[in-house]
Amino acid sequence: MSVLPSVLITGASSGIGATYADRFARRGHDLVLVARDSARLEALAARLRQETGVAVDILPADLTQADALATVEARLRDDARIGILINNAGIAQSGDFLAQSADAIERLVTLNTTALTRLAAAIAPRLVGAGNGAIVNIGSVVGLAPEFGMSVYGASKAYVLFLSQGLSQELAPKGVHVQAVLPAATRTEIWERAGIDITTLAEVMDVGELVDAALVGFDRRETVTIPPLHVAERWDTLDGARQALLGDIRQAHAAERYRTGA
Numbered sequence: 718m719s720v721l722p723s724v725l726i727t728g729a730s731s732g733i734g735a736t737y738a739d740r741f742a743r744r745g746h747d748l749v750l751v752a753r754d755s756a757r758l759e760a761l762a763a764r765l766r767q768e769t770g771v772a773v774d775i776l777p778a779d780l781t782q783a784d785a786l787a788t789v790e791a792r793l794r795d796d797a798r799i800g801i802l803i804n805n806a807g808i809a810q811s812g813d814f815l816a817q818s819a820d821a822i823e824r825l826v827t828l829n830t831t832a833l834t835r836l837a838a839a840i841a842p843r844l845v846g847a848g849n850g851a852i853v854n855i856g857s858v859v860g861l862a863p864e865f866g867m868s869v870y871g872a873s874k875a876y877v878l879f880l881s882q883g884l885s886q887e888l889a890p891k892g893v894h895v896q897a898v899l900p901a902a903t904r905t906e907i908w909e910r911a912g913i914d915i916t917t918l919a920e921v922m923d924v925g926e927l928v929d930a931a932l933v934g935f936d937r938r939e940t941v942t943i944p945p946l947h948v949a950e951r952w953d954t955l956d957g958a959r960q961a962l963l964g965d966i967r968q969a970h971a972a973e974r975y976r977t978g979a
Contacts, residue, residue, distance in 0.1 A: 721744070721745050721746045721747075722746065722798065722799065722800025722801055722850065723746060723747040723748065723749060723772075723796070723798040723799045723800065723801075724737075724738075724741045724746045724747075724748055724749070724799070724800075724801040724802075724803060725748075725749040725751065725776075725789075725792070725793060725799050725801070725802050725803070725840075726738050726741075726748065726749070726750055726751065726803040726805060727751045727752070727780065727789070727803065727804055727805050727806035727832075727836065728751070728752055728805040728806030728807060728855075729748075729750035729751055729752050729758065729761070729805070730750070730752035730753070730754045730757040730758050730761065731752075731757065732924055733805050733855060733900070733924055733927065733928060734750075734752065734803065734805040734806070735761055736924050736925055736927075736928040737803050737805065737928055738750055738761060738765060738773075739765065740928055740929070740932060741801075742765040742768075742769040742771045742773070743769055745769075745771060746771060746801070747771050747772040747773065747774075747798065748762075748765065748771060748772070748773045748774070749773075749774045749775075749776055749792065749796070749799060750762060750773060750774070750775050750776065751775075751776045751777075751778050751780070751789055751806070752777065752778070752806070753777065753778070753779045754777070755775065755777035758775040758777060759775055761773075762774075762775050776788070776789060776792060780806050780827075780828055780832040780836075781824050781827045781828050781832065786832055786835060786836075789836060789839075790835060790836060790839035791839075793836060793839040793840040793843075794839050794840070794842075794843060797843070797847075799840065800844065800847070800849065800850040800851070801850060801851045801852075801853070802836060802837065802840050802851070802852045802853065803853045803855070804833045804836055804837060804852065804853065804854045804855060804877075805853075805855045806828060806832065806833075807828060807829045807833075807855065807873075808824065808825050808828050808829065809867075809870055810825060810867045810868075810869050810870035813866055813868075814868045814869065817869060822869055825869055825870065825873060826869070826873060829870070829873035829874070829876075829877070830873050830876050830877070833854060833877065833880075834880060837852050837854070837880075837884065840852065841884070841888060841893065844888070844892075844893045845888060845891045845892070845893055847892075848891065848892040849892045849893065850892075850893050850894070851893065851894040851895070851896065851935070852881075852884065852888075852893065852894075852895045852896070853895075853896045853897075853898060853931075853935065854877050854880065854881045854895070854896070854897050854898070855877070855898050855900070856874045856875075856877040856878045856881070856897045856898060856899045856900075857870070857871070857874040857877075857899055857900060857901075858899050858900065858901045858943065858945065858946075859871040859874055860872075860873075860874030860875035860876075860877065860878050860899070861875070861878075861899070874899075877897060878897050878899065878941070881895050881896065881897035881940065881941070882897065882940060882941070885940045889940075894935075894938055895940065896931075896934065896935055896938075896939060896940060896941075896942060897940065897941050897942070898931040898934070898942050898943075898944070899941065899942070899943045899944075899946075900922065900927050900931075900944060900945065901920075901922065901944075901945040902920065902921045902922065922944070922945060926944075927944055930942070930944035931944060
């Protein structure tokens with residue numbers, strides 16, 4: 718009988734991360750839960766231990782802090798039981814670009830991109846060595862839409878999508894599945910933390926529905942899962958157009974329209 722891999726989940730104290738913890742526990746996976754709030758982590762861990770019988774470790778950490786990030790990286794490198802990483806920790810942008818302070822920008826970029834990348838880099842060599850495992854990166858449809866007016870947040874989520882696609886190209890042939898999940902508005906605490914009244918949003922998905930849909934994509938080994946996208950062919954069209962564009966790039970000379978005197 719094969720032993721299910723443990724799952725390390727960041728941003729696990731609430732919202733999408735806590736729901737992933739619940740779902741994987743009910744599938745029989747042991748867990749390592751990472752977030753800043755140790756009291757909430759312990760409460761979640763106690764409930765999941767009681768309800769599902771799985772082993773749950775908590776690892777309190779603020780991933781914007783170098784020492785804390787290094788601690789989680791070490792756990793991912795050294796704990797051979799961990800075979801799935803859910804890179805969920807993130808922060809939203811409050812206000813437009815001109816309203817962002819330098820500290821707020823640095824914190825958002827550090828958590829949404831740097832920490833996520835370093836955690837993936839910490840676990841990937843071990844997963845490749847084992848020939849199996851998975852990395853799930855939580856992005857956002859905002860990363861496809863500069864029109865939404867969340868430039869820094871959207872840029873960070875566009876990075877998550879690109880990184881996931883690139884890692885999939887590199888790691889899938891070596892047995893490691895990489896999935897990017899792109900939610901739209903989801904009913905979590907991230908809105909309140911960003912100072913946004915969720916009741917002003919016309920459509921919001923329940924977090925349980927979002928994670929359950931993401932796990933369907935995970936089980937199907939999708940590289941990009943967009944639960945709120947109802948016409949799947951739209952993504953295929955977009956990706957096909959991107960590849961066609963790449964085919965039209967000729968590196969030796971500038972396009973005629975950019976040449977002097979054109």
